[in-house]
Amino acid sequence: MKPISYGRQSITDEDIQSVVDTLKSDYLTQGPKVAEFEREFARAIGAEYAVAVSNGTAALHLCAMALGVDSQTNVIVTPLTFAASANCIKYCGGNVHFCDIDSENYLMDLNKLRKMLEDAPMGFYKGVIPVDFAGYPIHCQELRKIADEYGLWIIEDACHAPGAYFVDSDGKKQFSGNGVFADLTCFSFHPVKHIATGEGGMITTNNPELFKKVSLYRTHGITKDVELMSQNPGGWYYEMQELGYNYRLSDIQAALGLSQLMKLDQSLIRRNEIAARYNSAFAGIDAIKTPKVADGIYHAYHLYVIQVEDRLGLYNYLRENKIYAQVHYIPVHLLPYYKSLGSIEGDCPVVENYYQHCLSLPMFPTLTDEEQQYVIEKVLEFVK
């Protein structure tokens, strides 16, 4: 058995051909493939606008900029995420406050969120960043209701969840990032994610003003749109109107992303099959806590996380057997940088307890049945 990682990209001959075709075309940097990728991604998710960027972190940063985060801005973030979900606020000089997770679905606990909002002066918090952790879509309709009561914007970090949805109170499927509830949503195309472009990311929104802002900030704050410029002395002219960045995706990457996007639905089906097989293999084993999924949720299963008593023991045992499981995540408020800003152990007890026990087992579409069986056997061997 060759080594098995917790996640990996699936690159087909079609994907390679798509990249080769673009390499032979006139555009390598942002060009027609990026525009096509944005169009197709927006269509797939059901959003009005999509803006492709160089990675998921850049997507988050641009969203924070577009919402005007500055040193006076207090934002609530889930601690169960990759550091980037909180860092985007720090890039803009804002202040991060952590809201603990729900012990069943591992998402930001909306009751605790409400409590934090009730306990603060009205207007203290300006925004909230939930994460669709592991591919489980947050109930953004419920979150929107709370956000509207307290005047918060929402940046949904759906880096784990393209194609995930929840069924709303009218029985409608609401896909993560469709722009109905969140102001802005971010995706990542890092190779372990559903769609791989090497590095890459996307922002979706239904808000035309925010769309214009993130588009401007993506490319230095420069516009060539004659409608927006203060003068137009000739075709060569452009205007830098704000301080932005070079956070563009290349056409080479977009070609890969487009080809990968075509396989998203299939890959979600496969990920759900793998999860179902783990669930049934571990059913009735008290020593293993498997993920719980509520009715009306379509889980994107970026990760399949179990909890066990002796996590370090299982992690090491699997490694000895060439299975490279992983821990997602060290709670962000316990990272030394955030501790230096005042977070302490005990701030978020649910996620701290989760962190002692969690382990992400191999989960990717090309994981074979034989490989998965081997993983299941090794896990069971250890816990029994």
Ligand SMILES: Cc1ncc(COP(=O)(O)O)c(C=O)c1O
């Ligand atoms: C939840 C979450 N947010 C943000 C990011 C950042 O994305 P990227 O690595 O594309 O910058 C990641 C990816 O690692 C992530 O898992």
